[in-house]
Amino acid sequence: MRVAVVRETREAEARVALVPELVAKLTAVGHTVAVETGAGLGALADDAAYAEAGASVVDDPLADAELVLSVQPLDREAARRLPEHAVTVSFLPTALETDLVRDLRDLGITSLAMELVPRISRAQSMDALSSQSLVAGYRCAVVCAGLLRRFFPLNMTAAGTVPPAEVVVLGAGVAGLQAIATAKRLGAVVKAYDVRAAAAEEIRSMGAQAIELDLPTLEGAGGYAREMGEERARLQRELLAPYVANADGLITTAAVPGRTAPVLVTRAMVEQMRPGSVVVDLAADSGGNVEGVVAGEVVRIGQAQVWGGRNVPAQMPGPASRLYAQNVVNLVALLAPEGELVLDLDDEILAGACVTHAGVIRHEPTRVLLEGPAEGGGA
Known part of the structure; x- marks a missing residue:
C-alpha cells in the first residue's frame, strides 16, 4: 500500500x-x-x-x-x-x-x-487508549510533584525530619495505576480509590493503600466502570471528602471515552484542602472530575492549585x-x-x-x- x-x-x-x-x-x-x-x-x-x-x-x-x-x-x-x-x-x-x-x-x-479497538486479549498490542493513558498517568504524577511546594519523599536529616507528602489517586485504570506507581517511586504515601472491586488488589500491588468505601462496586464492560446514579455519587463524594481534605496532592483519572467525565470532587471538597495543596485532573478535557477545573489551565480553588489536563499524552x-x-x-x-x-x-x-x-x-x-x-x- x-x-x-x-x-x-x-x-x-x-x-x-x-x-x-x-x-x-x-x-x-x-x-x-x-x-x-x-x-x-x-x-x-x-x-x-x-x-x-x-x-x-x-x-x-x-x-x-x-x-x-x-x-x-x-x-x-x-x-x-x-x-x-x-x-x-x-x-x-x-x-x-x-x-x-x-x-x-x-x-x-x-x-x-x-x-x-476492542479491549480483548488479541488486540492488546493495538490498544492505543491504554498506551496513551500510560503516558498521561506518568505525566500527571510528575506535574503534581512539580506544583507541590514540598518534598514527595520522607527525609531524615540532622536538621530534623521532613514527613512525606500524601497523594490520593481517584480512578485506578491504566492512567491511575501509572500515577500511583510514579508517585510511589517519588516517595509519596499514596492512597487510591476506584469503583471497581478488582481495582483494590491492583492498587495494593503498586504499594498503595486501597481506600475502601461501604458502597456497591460498579463493574462494567471492557474494564471500564458503569455509570453511577446521582445518589451513589453523592454518597461517594461524602465518604471521600476526608481523604481529599487530608491530601497534599490529589490526582483524578476517571474517564470513559465518548462520555462526560463523572464529577468525583466538588468545589467544597477542594476548599477543605490544606494551603499549598495541588489537584491534578486528568479528565479535564472531557468535563473534569473536579468541579471548577479548566482544561489547559491552573486555577485556584480555596487554597489549592487545580491543574486541568489538556491532551496530556501530547505533553510527552x-x-x-x-x-x-x-x-x-x-x-x-x-x-x-x-x-x-x-x-x-x-x-x-x-x-x-x-x-x-x-x-x-x-x-x-x-x-x-x-x-x-x-x-x-x-x-
Missing part, C-alpha cells in the same frame, strides 16, 4: 503517527511510506531521520494515498482530497466530529478509530508517539497481513474499530446519532 503520514495541525498536538524506527516495519512487507514535511518535529523526529529510515518526505502525501495515518482526525479539507476507497487510521471521537464522519461516509472513505510527545506508532503498525499488519489491503470486517478488531466503510456508517452508536434509529424501532 501507499501509506501517508500527515503532520498534525490541531492545537496542542505534538505527536506523530509513525516514528522513524518503525518505518522499516512497513517497508519490509512492500508498503511505500510518504511522510509530510515536518510531521515528526514535535516528537523530536526530523525529516532526515524518516528519509534515512526509508520513507519519502513530501509536502503533500495525500494525493495518491491508500492508507493515511494520523493521531488526530484529518480535517475536512484534507479528507476531501483523499482518493476514493482510501483508509484512514486515527483517533476519531465521533460524537465531536459529526461533520467529518458524514464527509467520510459520503466520500466512500473507510475510517478506523483507534479508541474503538516522544514516548507517546513511539507507543502510538507501534499500536498503529500492529493494526496495519492486521489490515494487510501479506502486504495487500484485506479489510476483513468479519474480524472483530477491524469490525469494532470501523466507523465508515463503502458509504455506510458502521459504528452503530454513531449511525444512530447521525441518522436516527433504524426503521422498525431498531437502534
Whole structure:
C-alpha cells in the first residue's frame, strides 16, 4: 500500500503517527511510506531521520494515498482530497466530529478509530487508549510533584525530619495505576480509590493503600466502570471528602471515552484542602472530575492549585508517539497481513474499530446519532 503520514495541525498536538524506527516495519512487507514535511518535529523526529529510515518526505502525501495515518482526525479539507476507497487510521471521537464522519461516509472513505479497538486479549498490542493513558498517568504524577511546594519523599536529616507528602489517586485504570506507581517511586504515601472491586488488589500491588468505601462496586464492560446514579455519587463524594481534605496532592483519572467525565470532587471538597495543596485532573478535557477545573489551565480553588489536563499524552510527545506508532503498525499488519489491503470486517478488531466503510456508517452508536434509529424501532 501507499501509506501517508500527515503532520498534525490541531492545537496542542505534538505527536506523530509513525516514528522513524518503525518505518522499516512497513517497508519490509512492500508498503511505500510518504511522510509530510515536518510531521515528526514535535516528537523530536526530523525529516532526515524518516528519509534515512526509508520513507519519502513530501509536502503533500495525500494525493495518491491508500492508507493515511494520523493521531488526530484529518480535517475536512484534507479528507476531501483523499482518493476514493482510501483508509484512514486515527483517533476519531465521533460524537465531536459529526461533520467529518458524514464527509467520510459520503466520500466512500473507510475510517478506523483507534479508541474503538476492542479491549480483548488479541488486540492488546493495538490498544492505543491504554498506551496513551500510560503516558498521561506518568505525566500527571510528575506535574503534581512539580506544583507541590514540598518534598514527595520522607527525609531524615540532622536538621530534623521532613514527613512525606500524601497523594490520593481517584480512578485506578491504566492512567491511575501509572500515577500511583510514579508517585510511589517519588516517595509519596499514596492512597487510591476506584469503583471497581478488582481495582483494590491492583492498587495494593503498586504499594498503595486501597481506600475502601461501604458502597456497591460498579463493574462494567471492557474494564471500564458503569455509570453511577446521582445518589451513589453523592454518597461517594461524602465518604471521600476526608481523604481529599487530608491530601497534599490529589490526582483524578476517571474517564470513559465518548462520555462526560463523572464529577468525583466538588468545589467544597477542594476548599477543605490544606494551603499549598495541588489537584491534578486528568479528565479535564472531557468535563473534569473536579468541579471548577479548566482544561489547559491552573486555577485556584480555596487554597489549592487545580491543574486541568489538556491532551496530556501530547505533553510527552516522544514516548507517546513511539507507543502510538507501534499500536498503529500492529493494526496495519492486521489490515494487510501479506502486504495487500484485506479489510476483513468479519474480524472483530477491524469490525469494532470501523466507523465508515463503502458509504455506510458502521459504528452503530454513531449511525444512530447521525441518522436516527433504524426503521422498525431498531437502534
